[in-house]
Amino acid sequence: MAPNLNSVKNLFVFLGKSVFALLEVMVFTFIPRPQKSVAGEIVLITGSGSGLGRLLALKFARLGSVLVLWDVSKEGNEETSKMAWEAGATKVYTYTCDCSRKEEVYRVADQVKKEVGDVSILINNAGIVTGKKFLDCPDELMEKSIDVNFKAHLWTYKAFLPAMIANDHGHLVCISSSAGLIGVNGLADYCATKFAAFGFAESVFMETFAKKQNGVKTTIVCPFFINTGMFDGCTTGRTRNC
Numbered sequence: 001m002a003p004n005l006n007s008v009k010n011l012f013v014f015l016g017k018s019v020f021a022l023l024e025v026m027v028f029t030f031i032p033r034p035q036k037s038v039a040g041e042i043v044l045i046t047g048s049g050s051g052l053g054r055l056l057a058l059k060f061a062r063l064g065s066v067l068v069l070w071d072v073s074k075e076g077n078e079e080t081s082k083m084a085w086e087a088g089a090t091k092v093y094t095y096t097c098d099c100s101r102k103e104e105v106y107r108v109a110d111q112v113k114k115e116v117g118d119v120s121i122l123i124n125n126a127g128i129v130t131g132k133k134f135l136d137c138p139d140e141l142m143e144k145s146i147d148v149n150f151k152a153h154l155w156t157y158k159a160f161l162p163a164m165i166a167n168d169h170g171h172l173v174c175i176s177s178s179a180g181l182i183g184v185n186g187l188a189d190y191c192a193t194k195f196a197a198f199g200f201a202e203s204v205f206m207e208t209f210a211k212k213q214n215g216v217k218t219t220i221v222c223p224f225f226i227n228t229g230m231f232d233g234c235t236t237g238r239t240r241n242c
């Protein structure tokens with residue numbers, strides 16, 4: 001059988017790129033990468049009213065970014081805003097937004113575009129966990145998980161990605177989870193949403209890469225357990241943020 005030259009060529013390109021990626025990782029383990037400046041960038045963080053979202057807001061405040069804070073909890077978000085001002089933020093805009101509701105995402109996104117400008121860093125962080133065994137978990141809670149942890153990412157991308165492409169400048173950040181890489185006992189619906197968020201972000205990255213929209217970057221973060229209180233009720237079957 002005649003060898004398929006195209007397949008052989010693709011294999012060599014794949015192997016070459018893999019070796020290059022490995023070497024890159026080895027080099028940057030010893031030499032720190034130059035860090036991107038985020039001063040002046042318009043950074044939208046969903047779920048900024050507590051936990052990781054709040055910590056991210058404080059970090060970006062110290063780095064001189066314009067903060068756009070979205071949370072379903074007005075109280076939590078205002079507390080984050082207060083802390084961000086104290087941390088040295090120069091511009092903070094807070095919006096109460098339930099990211100699980102498509103129309104609300106689009107409405108608040110339009111408001112942000114008018115009042116603040118084009119979002120250049122979008123951090124999809126809002127999340128909930130039902131913390132119940134699959135058969136014990138009510139359908140509506142599982143649907144809510146999917147709406148917040150995954151579908152919200154579709155609506156925020158639809159709202160903000162076009163301007164990033166037009167400006168050839170933007171960064172999409174998906175807060176998935178280690179539970180988006182491997183299944184976990186008692187977190188079936190949560191894992192499914194985190195796998196979905198990961199797959200979606202990676203696929204859109206592939207699309208932008210294929211279209212040479214190189215100004216739009218993607219980062220997918222898969223943290224292991226961090227004690228923010230999010231998983232407090234899981235062992236007892238209690239739910240939080242639902």
Ligand SMILES: NC(=O)c1ccc[n+]([C@@H]2O[C@H](COP(=O)([O-])OP(=O)(O)OC[C@H]3O[C@@H](n4cnc5c(N)ncnc54)[C@H](O)[C@@H]3O)[C@@H](O)[C@H]2O)c1
Nearest residue numbers: 047049050051052072098099125126127177225226228230
């Ligand atoms: N804490 C961990 O161990 C851990 C590990 C891996 C991944 N994560 C992920 O990190 C993200 C943040 O988690 P956390 O630990 O900071 O949780 P958290 O409960 O402290 O914060 C989540 C925030 O999202 C907000 N939120 C919930 N539903 C919303 C909605 N419909 N619209 C807008 N905002 C909404 C909540 O009000 C809250 O402020 C989540 O996506 C979570 O899945 C957390």
